[in-house]
Amino acid sequence: MADLKISIAGMEFKNPVTTASGCFGYGEEFRDFYDLGLLGGIFVKAVTGSNRNGNKYPRMAETPSGMLNSVGLQNKGVDHFCEVIYPGLKDLNTQIIVNVSGSTIEEYVKVAERINELEGIPAIELNISCPNVKEGGMAFGVVPSTATEVTRAVRDVYKKVLMVKLSPNVTSISEMAKAVVDGGADVLTLINTLLGMAINAETQKPVISTITGGLSGPAIKPVALRMVWQVFKAVDVPIVGLGGIMNATDAIEFMLAGASVIQVGTANLIDPMVAPKIVKGINEYLDRHNIPSARDIIGALKVC
Amino acid sequence: MKKFAHDFQVVGNTRLNTRHFILELKAAVPLPEILPGQFVQVLVHNSPSTFLRRPFSIHFVDYSTNTLRLLVQVKGEGTRHMGMLAPGDTLNLVYPLGNSFSVPATHKVLLVGGGAGVAPLMFMGDYLNKKNIRPDFLVGFRSADEVSQIDEYSKFGKVYLSTDDGSMGEKGFVTQHSVFKQSPLPYDRIYCCGPDAMMHAVSKLAAEKGVACEVSLENFMACGYGVCLCCITQTDKGNERVCIEGPVFDAARLKWQSNG
Ligand SMILES: Cc1cc2nc3c(=O)[nH]c(=O)nc-3n(C[C@H](O)[C@H](O)[C@H](O)COP(=O)(O)OP(=O)(O)OC[C@H]3O[C@@H](n4cnc5c(N)ncnc54)[C@H](O)[C@@H]3O)c2cc1C
Ligand SMILES: Cc1cc2nc3c(=O)[nH]c(=O)nc-3n(C[C@H](O)[C@H](O)[C@H](O)COP(=O)(O)O)c2cc1C
Ligand code: FES
Numbered sequence: 001m002a003d004l005k006i007s008i009a010g011m012e013f014k015n016p017v018t019t020a021s022g023c024f025g026y027g028e029e030f031r032d033f034y035d036l037g038l039l040g041g042i043f044v045k046a047v048t049g050s051n052r053n054g055n056k057y058p059r060m061a062e063t064p065s066g067m068l069n070s071v072g073l074q075n076k077g078v079d080h081f082c083e084v085i086y087p088g089l090k091d092l093n094t095q096i097i098v099n100v101s102g103s104t105i106e107e108y109v110k111v112a113e114r115i116n117e118l119e120g121i122p123a124i125e126l127n128i129s130c131p132n133v134k135e136g137g138m139a140f141g142v143v144p145s146t147a148t149e150v151t152r153a154v155r156d157v158y159k160k161v162l163m164v165k166l167s168p169n170v171t172s173i174s175e176m177a178k179a180v181v182d183g184g185a186d187v188l189t190l191i192n193t194l195l196g197m198a199i200n201a202e203t204q205k206p207v208i209s210t211i212t213g214g215l216s217g218p219a220i221k222p223v224a225l226r227m228v229w230q231v232f233k234a235v236d237v238p239i240v241g242l243g244g245i246m247n248a249t250d251a252i253e254f255m256l257a258g259a260s261v262i263q264v265g266t267a268n269l270i271d272p273m274v275a276p277k278i279v280k281g282i283n284e285y286l287d288r289h290n291i292p293s294a295r296d297i298i299g300a301l302k303v304c
Numbered sequence: 305m306k307k308f309a310h311d312f313q314v315v316g317n318t319r320l321n322t323r324h325f326i327l328e329l330k331a332a333v334p335l336p337e338i339l340p341g342q343f344v345q346v347l348v349h350n351s352p353s354t355f356l357r358r359p360f361s362i363h364f365v366d367y368s369t370n371t372l373r374l375l376v377q378v379k380g381e382g383t384r385h386m387g388m389l390a391p392g393d394t395l396n397l398v399y400p401l402g403n404s405f406s407v408p409a410t411h412k413v414l415l416v417g418g419g420a421g422v423a424p425l426m427f428m429g430d431y432l433n434k435k436n437i438r439p440d441f442l443v444g445f446r447s448a449d450e451v452s453q454i455d456e457y458s459k460f461g462k463v464y465l466s467t468d469d470g471s472m473g474e475k476g477f478v479t480q481h482s483v484f485k486q487s488p489l490p491y492d493r494i495y496c497c498g499p500d501a502m503m504h505a506v507s508k509l510a511a512e513k514g515v516a517c518e519v520s521l522e523n524f525m526a527c528g529y530g531v532c533l534c535c536i537t538q539t540d541k542g543n544e545r546v547c548i549e550g551p552v553f554d555a556a557r558l559k560w561q562s563n564g
Contacts, residue, residue, distance in 0.1 A: 025531040029548070032307040032529070053543055060526050060534035062356050067526060071533045074543060217355060269527035270347070270357060272398060273309050 020265030041095030066217030129167030151183025232258025248281020421498025429460030507555030
């Protein structure tokens with residue numbers, strides 16, 4: 001049995017497998033399937049300053065090897081999170097990280113301040129990359145100077161581990177990575193969804209209500225791997241990698257490219273048991289290759 | 305309620321007509337309690353264009369043989385592949401999902417279904433019979449060649465029939481059937497499943513006649529177990545998830561805007 005423990009920015013993960021924001025709810029629904037203590041961590045659904053209804057139905061289109069969504073940060077706001085949802089999360093035997101979203105810098109700061117008070121939540125993941133809200137969201141994540149600004153503003157009030165989730169909808173991901181590290185990010189998560197579109201030729205209409213939406217699943221994996229690799233070479237902070245991970249082999253590829261921890265997103269929507277299967281598969285891979293620790297494969301890509 | 309992801313064995317695939325078939329699936333472990341109105345999410349293998357699972361109502365449950373049945377209408381790639389399954393093949397299901405039809409505190413019950421929307425009504429009929437309730441069925445089909453299983457429904461209650469082209473039963477949509485011309489309606493509760501337009505029309509009629517009505521929605525779904533928020537419908541409580549708070553809703557609570 002290989003050692004699966006990973007430590008980043010002073011946080012201990014019992015294994016490198018975590019679940020991506022928006023693809024795991026608040027974990028509640030997955031308790032019907034397995035013990036959440038099997039996971040390295042859970043990144044919970046985006047939390048904003050106040051209640052958001054999200055976008056209109058239809059919010060989803062199936063696309064080749066992936067899906068397009070336009071959920072649009074539907075959630076009941078940070079007060080509801082702290083009062084109703086947090087009590088059910090704080091004693092789970094896994095790391096809980098809150099995905100923080102907003103439309104203005106003030107909103108990000110307000111949410112981060114509230115989450116900072118919560119015991120048992122060691123980190124937030126700043127979502128400056130959501131393509132599904134009209135104002136803000138992705139806008140912060142595609143211009144380096146505003147990305148630095150929002151990160152710095154949150155850094156000033158947030159005292160624990162600050163992760164920032166990057167958008168792939170940029171010309172240079174390394175430049176964006178450097179910008180948020182300058183702003184004070186401890187860890188980088190990448191990637192969020194790629195902006196995409198689906199059309200129904202029969203009805204001659206867009207498939208989702210917002211016309212464009214976020215593409216996820218195996219279709220984006222090569223882009224995500226490339227970005228993790230580029231960022232790994234460009235900055236010194238740990239990386240949480242994701243984008244189209246469906247199995248342990250995909251997860252290992254992300255770790256070889258430089259991710260210390262991986263997130264499973266869309267795959268949870270297809271196989272509710274996928275995350276524990278990936279934990280098992282990583283262990284088998286390490287044993288098969290006589291590698292003593294999961295840490296040993298981080299960024300271990302052999303480039304000749 | 306505990307949910308499972310299990311491989312089922314295909315033990316039967318019966319063609320009803322050119323567009324519909326029934327899959328009979330056997331579980332390797334004893335089936336958990338399943339309620340009428342609940343659904344399964346099917347993983348379609350070997351089809352490059354079906355990435356997500358496909359949701360289907362549970363058409364019938366037989367605990368004695370440990371099997372359940374799905375009534376499937378061929379729509380696109382996923383259902384076409386399912387239609388080619390043969391005994392011995394396996395199919396992975398996530399189940400049982402969603403809420404269920406309520407148990408009525410009355411014997412005067414009407415079950416209304418159209419097209420593949422009749423699927424959950426067979427199971428509901430059986431379930432009600434076991435509670436000593438014999439419901440009436442009102443089922444609508446496109447034409448006579450799609451009318452099927454009338455004898456099966458008849459085991460559980462009286463069956464009224466309509467076809468769009470009048471080739472069998474009364475002509476027209478279910479809402480035009482003489483059952484709905486009665487005043488007052490001889491029912492205390494209506495359960496309905498079918499195309500959105502039909503459910504909306506039935507729920508309006510029910511409201512006009514002062515009869516409580518539950519509908520089973522079929523919104524597009526990604527997960528089917530409540531985590532992606534893709535399947536929402538607008539209700540008097542805001543956006544609710546059709547796969548968790550539904551698929552069965554009290555029709556009076558729905559806004560109907562989001563479902564076309
Ligand atoms: C709870 C529930 C229960 C159901 N029960 C049954 C049942 O018992 N029997 C049955 O036959 N069917 C049932 N359905 C419907 C069934 O799930 C679909 O017909 C099936 O998924 C179609 O799959 P496919 O791959 O064959 O077709 P697809 O190729 O996926 O699509 C068929 C059609 O739908 C359109 N479409 C697909 N996704 C979207 C979208 N996001 N937005 C707009 N248009 C879209 C496509 O363009 C196409 O015209 C149920 C659905 C739900 C949600
Ligand atoms: C339905 C859905 C909802 C999502 N919601 C969020 C969200 O609230 N916050 C966020 O940062 N990312 C969100 N994402 C993006 C995922 O966390 C992830 O970055 C992306 O889907 C790529 O990974 P994947 O291919 O493994 O799914 C969402 C993705 C999906 C499919
Ligand atoms: S389909 Fe994912 S929440 Fe309903």
